[in-house]
Amino acid sequence: MGSATMHTTVFFDVDDTLYDHLLPFRKAIQGLTSDRPDFPFEEAYHRLRYYSDKLSLELGGAGAMEAGAATEGMRRRRFQLTLAEFGIQLSDEEAAEVQAAYIGCQYDIEMFSGSRELLAKLAASGIAVGLITNGAGNHQRRKIEAMRLEEFVSPERIFISGETGWDKPDIRLFRHINAATGTTPEQCVYVGDSWRNDVVGALGAGWTVVWFNYRGAQPESDDQPHHIVADYKELADLLTVM
Structure with missing residues (x-):
């Protein structure tokens, strides 16, 4: 991820993006x-x-x-x-x-092949890694703990709808995240599988969006994600050149 793009932070959805729900x-x-x-x-x-x-x-x-x-x-x-x-x-x-x-x-989780390695690579390269997930706080945090994601994601970059008060795709959630992390929409990349919650929500907030479409789903609207990937090899290759 080159400095010319100004991308400094990559946020991931959790369910169906880091593991098969x-x-x-x-x-x-x-x-x-x-x-x-x-x-x-x-x-x-x-x-x-x-x-x-x-x-x-x-x-x-x-x-x-x-x-x-x-x-x-x-x-x-x-x-x-x-x-x-x-x-x-x-x-x-x-x-x-x-x-x-x-x-x-749901607490016996096997992450997608290549996902853990990519998180480690991003964190080691100085890219800030974050999580944005809909759900109850305690429930989602147990999943995060089960995957040991704290190894790559600092607590201040974990955002759960049940704790923030806004659900994806509400753009107020993404704006809150920008304010809380001191980032701008132009600096943030969001990776998620849900067309309505992830693609539409993050696009509305002005973020760069990568649709993680490993199930081969069809778009649900005329919105245009910036990139589409089907697995973590494609995602790793993409983030390397962004």
Whole structure:
């Protein structure tokens, strides 16, 4: 990353950018789908993410992420709504069991190949590395600890929506991050997988955006990310020349 571009900081999304978030979902529901070898896990996972975002916003977004019983009810409900679309009906008790299994699996994390090496390389080269993630503070911090990301990311560059009060794609979150880190939009690169949350949000804030599109998804709007990569080799090559 050359000085001519003024890029001094690279922020990463966490879920589905540093590791495959589909794997915990697959593990959590495998007992419900054992008689369906062709079950469309990836399609169902995308529906779970849709309902997670929708129901979270109905609760109040980032400000309600730690809302106790209401949040737990939302998390159960997202599984009920998701799996109902695929012919699987869950009682409240069954949904709670799936949710508990899902949460448990999320702390046994295998990062994407090359991701840890890239974080180390960036940090060693003097590039500041940060994280921006939607979710409840305690939950997301347990994932960050499980991946030992503190080795590369200083605490003041970890931003979690449940702690800041704004969810991606709200541009106020990105502006808050610029103010908190003493950076400008022109200095910041953001790497994320979600079109709506990551690409649209960071573009709106004037950041340089790298869409981490390892699933081969289609754009959801006319917005134009600056770069698109499919894996960490491509990302490492890109950041080397930016």
